[in-house]
Amino acid sequence: MNRQERRRLEIKKKDPMVYIKQSDIDRIKEEATGKGCKMAFNLMLAVPAMVIHDKFGSLMKWQKS
Template sequence: MNRAERRRRQKQGLPAVKEPVLNVKASDIQQIKEDATHTAADIAFFLMLAIPVMVIHDKYPQIMRRVVDGKSREERFADLCIDLYESFNQGYVSLDDLAECLWEEAGIKLEKKK
Protein backbone atom coordinates (compact mmCIF):
# COMPACT_ATOMS: atom_id res chain seq x y z
CA MET A 1 0.00 0.00 0.00
CA ASN A 2 1.56 3.28 -1.06
CA ARG A 3 1.35 6.65 0.70
CA ALA A 4 -1.58 7.94 -1.36
CA GLU A 5 -3.67 4.87 -0.55
CA ARG A 6 -2.88 5.21 3.17
CA ARG A 7 -3.97 8.88 3.13
CA ARG A 8 -7.18 8.05 1.26
CA ARG A 9 -8.01 5.33 3.79
CA GLN A 10 -7.27 7.70 6.66
CA LYS A 11 -9.65 10.35 5.23
CA GLN A 12 -12.36 7.71 4.92
CA GLY A 13 -11.89 6.85 8.60
CA LEU A 14 -10.47 3.44 7.83
CA PRO A 15 -7.31 2.14 9.47
CA ALA A 16 -4.19 2.95 7.50
CA VAL A 17 -3.02 -0.67 7.56
CA LYS A 18 -5.14 -3.71 6.92
CA GLU A 19 -5.41 -6.27 9.66
CA PRO A 20 -2.92 -9.07 9.00
CA VAL A 21 -4.25 -12.41 7.83
CA LEU A 22 -2.99 -15.41 9.75
CA ASN A 23 -3.00 -18.94 8.45
CA VAL A 24 -3.80 -21.53 11.07
CA LYS A 25 -3.75 -25.27 10.57
CA ALA A 26 -6.74 -27.36 11.58
CA SER A 27 -4.51 -29.26 14.02
CA ASP A 28 -3.57 -25.95 15.71
CA ILE A 29 -7.24 -25.06 16.11
CA GLN A 30 -7.95 -28.49 17.58
CA GLN A 31 -5.06 -28.06 20.05
CA ILE A 32 -6.37 -24.62 21.09
CA LYS A 33 -9.82 -26.13 21.69
CA GLU A 34 -8.38 -28.97 23.78
CA ASP A 35 -6.29 -26.57 25.86
CA ALA A 36 -9.31 -24.34 26.47
CA THR A 37 -11.40 -27.38 27.46
CA HIS A 38 -8.79 -28.60 29.94
CA THR A 39 -8.39 -25.15 31.44
CA ALA A 40 -12.16 -24.73 31.82
CA ALA A 41 -12.48 -28.19 33.40
CA ASP A 42 -9.68 -27.43 35.87
CA ILE A 43 -11.30 -24.13 36.87
CA ALA A 44 -14.75 -25.73 37.20
CA PHE A 45 -13.39 -28.56 39.36
CA PHE A 46 -11.50 -26.12 41.57
CA LEU A 47 -14.65 -24.05 42.07
CA MET A 48 -16.72 -27.19 42.70
CA LEU A 49 -14.33 -28.17 45.48
CA ALA A 50 -13.20 -24.81 46.89
CA ILE A 51 -16.60 -23.19 47.33
CA PRO A 52 -18.12 -25.91 49.58
CA VAL A 53 -14.89 -26.22 51.58
CA MET A 54 -14.79 -22.46 52.09
CA VAL A 55 -18.46 -22.39 53.16
CA ILE A 56 -17.90 -25.21 55.65
CA HIS A 57 -14.79 -23.46 56.97
CA ASP A 58 -16.54 -20.12 57.42
CA LYS A 59 -20.08 -21.13 58.37
CA TYR A 60 -19.80 -24.53 60.11
CA PRO A 61 -21.71 -23.55 63.29
CA GLN A 62 -24.59 -22.13 61.24
CA ILE A 63 -24.77 -25.20 59.04
CA MET A 64 -24.80 -27.73 61.88
CA ARG A 65 -28.02 -26.51 63.45
CA ARG A 66 -30.78 -28.77 62.16
CA VAL A 67 -33.41 -26.16 61.24
CA VAL A 68 -33.07 -22.37 61.20
CA ASP A 69 -35.86 -20.09 59.96
CA GLY A 70 -37.65 -23.11 58.49
CA LYS A 71 -34.67 -24.13 56.33
CA SER A 72 -32.84 -27.41 56.67
CA ARG A 73 -29.06 -27.48 56.98
CA GLU A 74 -28.75 -28.82 53.42
CA GLU A 75 -30.78 -25.94 52.03
CA ARG A 76 -28.77 -23.38 54.00
CA PHE A 77 -25.51 -25.00 52.84
CA ALA A 78 -26.65 -24.83 49.20
CA ASP A 79 -27.69 -21.19 49.64
CA LEU A 80 -24.32 -20.28 51.13
CA CYS A 81 -22.48 -22.05 48.28
CA ILE A 82 -24.58 -20.20 45.72
CA ASP A 83 -23.89 -16.88 47.49
CA LEU A 84 -20.14 -17.49 47.36
CA TYR A 85 -20.36 -18.54 43.69
CA GLU A 86 -22.27 -15.34 42.87
CA SER A 87 -19.52 -13.36 44.62
CA PHE A 88 -17.02 -15.11 42.34
CA ASN A 89 -19.11 -14.34 39.24
CA GLN A 90 -19.40 -10.67 40.19
CA GLY A 91 -15.64 -10.42 40.68
CA TYR A 92 -15.62 -9.89 44.44
CA VAL A 93 -13.67 -13.12 44.95
CA SER A 94 -11.10 -14.69 42.63
CA LEU A 95 -9.78 -18.22 42.35
CA ASP A 96 -6.50 -17.02 43.84
CA ASP A 97 -8.35 -15.45 46.78
CA LEU A 98 -10.13 -18.73 47.52
CA ALA A 99 -6.93 -20.77 47.26
CA GLU A 100 -4.96 -18.31 49.40
CA CYS A 101 -7.65 -18.09 52.06
CA LEU A 102 -8.02 -21.86 52.32
CA TRP A 103 -4.25 -22.26 52.59
CA GLU A 104 -3.73 -19.51 55.18
CA GLU A 105 -6.78 -20.10 57.35
CA ALA A 106 -7.44 -23.83 57.02
CA GLY A 107 -4.10 -25.25 55.90
CA ILE A 108 -5.71 -26.76 52.81
CA LYS A 109 -3.83 -26.55 49.54
CA LEU A 110 -6.00 -27.32 46.51
CA GLU A 111 -3.82 -28.12 43.56
CA LYS A 112 -3.74 -30.58 40.74
CA LYS A 113 -1.37 -33.49 41.24
CA LYS A 114 0.80 -34.26 38.26
Protein backbone atom coordinates in the same frame (compact mmCIF):
# COMPACT_ATOMS: atom_id res chain seq x y z
CA MET B 1 -11.11 -0.87 0.96
CA ASN B 2 -9.25 0.83 -1.88
CA ARG B 3 -6.34 3.23 -1.75
CA GLN B 4 -8.47 6.37 -1.89
CA GLU B 5 -10.57 5.29 1.09
CA ARG B 6 -7.44 4.40 3.11
CA ARG B 7 -5.97 7.83 2.38
CA ARG B 8 -9.22 9.54 3.35
CA LEU B 9 -9.31 7.62 6.66
CA GLU B 10 -5.54 8.11 7.10
CA ILE B 11 -4.85 4.41 7.43
CA LYS B 12 -1.16 3.85 6.82
CA LYS B 13 -1.01 0.09 6.36
CA LYS B 14 -3.31 -2.84 5.99
CA ASP B 15 -4.09 -5.26 8.80
CA PRO B 16 -1.94 -8.38 8.50
CA MET B 17 -3.67 -11.59 7.48
CA VAL B 18 -3.33 -14.43 9.97
CA TYR B 19 -3.67 -18.02 8.84
CA ILE B 20 -4.65 -20.75 11.28
CA LYS B 21 -4.63 -24.44 10.47
CA GLN B 22 -7.37 -26.78 11.62
CA SER B 23 -4.85 -28.61 13.82
CA ASP B 24 -4.10 -25.32 15.62
CA ILE B 25 -7.80 -24.75 16.23
CA ASP B 26 -8.19 -28.29 17.59
CA ARG B 27 -5.18 -27.83 19.90
CA ILE B 28 -6.57 -24.52 21.22
CA LYS B 29 -9.94 -26.18 21.88
CA GLU B 30 -8.30 -29.06 23.77
CA GLU B 31 -6.26 -26.65 25.92
CA ALA B 32 -9.32 -24.53 26.72
CA THR B 33 -11.37 -27.63 27.59
CA GLY B 34 -8.65 -28.95 29.90
CA LYS B 35 -8.23 -25.61 31.61
CA GLY B 36 -11.98 -25.26 32.08
CA CYS B 37 -12.29 -28.75 33.55
CA LYS B 38 -9.47 -28.11 36.02
CA MET B 39 -11.03 -24.82 37.11
CA ALA B 40 -14.47 -26.38 37.51
CA PHE B 41 -13.03 -29.21 39.60
CA ASN B 42 -11.14 -26.79 41.85
CA LEU B 43 -14.27 -24.68 42.35
CA MET B 44 -16.31 -27.79 43.04
CA LEU B 45 -13.91 -28.59 45.90
CA ALA B 46 -13.39 -25.04 47.15
CA VAL B 47 -16.99 -23.87 47.49
CA PRO B 48 -18.10 -26.55 50.00
CA ALA B 49 -14.90 -26.01 51.99
CA MET B 50 -15.61 -22.28 52.16
CA VAL B 51 -19.20 -22.90 53.28
CA ILE B 52 -18.06 -25.28 56.04
CA HIS B 53 -15.41 -22.81 57.14
CA ASP B 54 -17.91 -19.96 57.26
CA LYS B 55 -20.58 -21.96 59.08
CA PHE B 56 -18.34 -23.76 61.60
CA GLY B 57 -15.34 -21.41 61.67
CA SER B 58 -15.85 -20.52 65.31
CA LEU B 59 -15.42 -24.19 66.31
CA MET B 60 -12.13 -24.49 64.45
CA LYS B 61 -10.28 -21.59 66.04
CA TRP B 62 -7.35 -22.52 68.23
CA GLN B 63 -7.06 -20.94 71.62
CA LYS B 64 -3.64 -19.79 72.73
CA SER B 65 -2.67 -20.76 76.24
